[in-house]
Amino acid sequence: MTDSIMSKAATMEIPINSNGDTGTLPEDDSLEQAAKLQWSLDEKVGSSRGTRDLQQVMVSGPNLNETSIVSGGYGGTAEGIIPTSSIKGPAVHYNAAFNKRIPVTGLGSSMHHSSSSSSMATDEATRGVAVEKLETVKKWGLNTYKCTKQMISERFGRGSRTVDMELEAQIEVLRDTKRKYESVLRLARALTNHFYNMVQTQHALGDTFADLSQKSPELRDEFGYNAETQKLLCKNGETLLGAINFFVSSINTLVNKTMEDTLMTIKMYEGARLEFDAYRADLEELSLGPRDAVAMARIDAAQQQYQIQKDKYERLRSDVIIKLKFLEENKVKVMHKQLLLFHNAISAYFAGNQQQLEQTLKQFNIKLKPPGDDKPSWLEEQ
Numbered sequence: 554m555t556d557s558i559m560s561k562a563a564t565m566e567i568p569i570n571s572n573g574d575t576g577t578l579p580e581d582d583s584l585e586q587a588a589k590l591q592w593s594l595d596e597k598v599g600s601s602r603g604t605r606d607l608q609q610v611m612v613s614g615p616n617l618n619e620t621s622i623v624s625g626g627y628g629g630t631a632e633g634i635i636p637t638s639s640i641k642g643p644a645v646h647y648n649a650a651f652n653k654r655i656p657v658t659g660l661g662s663s664m665h666h667s668s669s670s671s672s673m674a675t676d677e678a679t680r681g682v683a684v685e686k687l688e689t690v691k692k693w694g695l696n697t698y699k700c701t702k703q704m705i706s707e708r709f710g711r712g713s714r715t716v717d718m719e720l721e722a723q724i725e726v727l728r729d730t731k732r733k734y735e736s737v738l739r740l741a742r743a744l745t746n747h748f749y750n751m752v753q754t755q756h757a758l759g760d761t762f763a764d765l766s767q768k769s770p771e772l773r774d775e776f777g778y779n780a781e782t783q784k785l786l787c788k789n790g791e792t793l794l795g796a797i798n799f800f801v802s803s804i805n806t807l808v809n810k811t812m813e814d815t816l817m818t819i820k821m822y823e824g825a826r827l828e829f830d831a832y833r834a835d836l837e838e839l840s841l842g843p844r845d846a847v848a849m850a851r852i853d854a855a856q857q858q859y860q861i862q863k864d865k866y867e868r869l870r871s872d873v874i875i876k877l878k879f880l881e882e883n884k885v886k887v888m889h890k891q892l893l894l895f896h897n898a899i900s901a902y903f904a905g906n907q908q909q910l911e912q913t914l915k916q917f918n919i920k921l922k923p924p925g926d927d928k929p930s931w932l933e934e935q
Contacts, residue, residue: 703831752790759783796898
């Protein structure tokens with residue numbers, strides 16, 4: 554029914570006067586009634602969206618300046634089309650102040666509060682890290698000053714130091730042993746290089762003798778004998794090189810890894826001993842001073858630091874004693890095996906006993922590398 558009324562209202566003719574104003578017709582009442590009926594139906598559908606739908610209609614609806622009114626109904630000619638821009642009368646205006654009636658609260662303030670809170674948290678974290686670093690630098694500077702003072706006092710004979718005579722003697726023996734083993738290692742490497750060059754020379758000499766035996770028929774047997782001898786010496790030399798390389802590798806591990814690890818622990822022990830003496834001297838100096846409240850607080854703090862350094866010194870001292878004991882046992886086992894290997898291999902080689910030389914390598918589980926195994930792989934050359 555509403556559609557029929559609206560279609561009827563849409564097809565009604567609107568008379569136009571000579572001055573461009575619309576006239577009053579009896580059918581205006583029916584058009585007004587149709588509009589009221591449509592408005593009542595819209596209210597029944599839902600009044601909650603009235604304001605928002607009205608805004609959408611005003612924004613997205615057709616512009617009055619772009620519409621036209623046909624004065625002849627359906628089938629009218631184009632001469633009766635009048636642009637609505639020439640029509641004068643009241644118009645519907647968009648009320649911009651309507652949006653101000655709906656307050657939007659909490660968004661801007663919460664965003665500002667969250668951003669300010671995050672910035673404050675970041676500032677506090679940065680400030681905490683800076684304070685922590687400052688305290689660390691302060692403690693390091695104070696500790697360095699005390700240790701330097703103690704070191705200078707000991708060097709000039711003014712300060713006392715903690716001495717463990719037995720442990721100091723063992724440490725000195727270890728350092729002397731390490732220097733001598735380094736000398737053995739250096740000489741063994743030199744022997745390996747020289748012997749390797751000799752083996753390469755024997756190999757080249759054997760190839761030359763073999764070539765001359767083919768090209769000199771009158772001396773074929775003589776060149777042949779020497780070629781076979783040089784090849785045998787070269788083979789035995791490569792076997793002896795395998796034994797010497799194993800000896801050098803074991804000595805290098807003992808000197809540069811096992812002994813070096815023990816010496817690093819000794820170095821830490823000596824540093825802890827210096828710190829312990831520095832804090833001990835500081836505590837003794839404070840104990841000889843006045844006994845007021847401030848001095849007593851300093852004495853208590855120095856006593857705590859002294860106890861901490863003492864525990865650290867005792868712990869590292871125990872570690873050094875244990876490592877020296879294990880190092881001595883390990884050194885005896887390793888050197889017993891390596892010296893026996895070196896002696897048997899050298900004796901068998903210069904005696905010309907190839908079987909005994911090979912048996913020595915089997916006894917110590919030494920496997921010779923192939924001739925071309927020392928060359929780097931194609932991946933390592935890239």
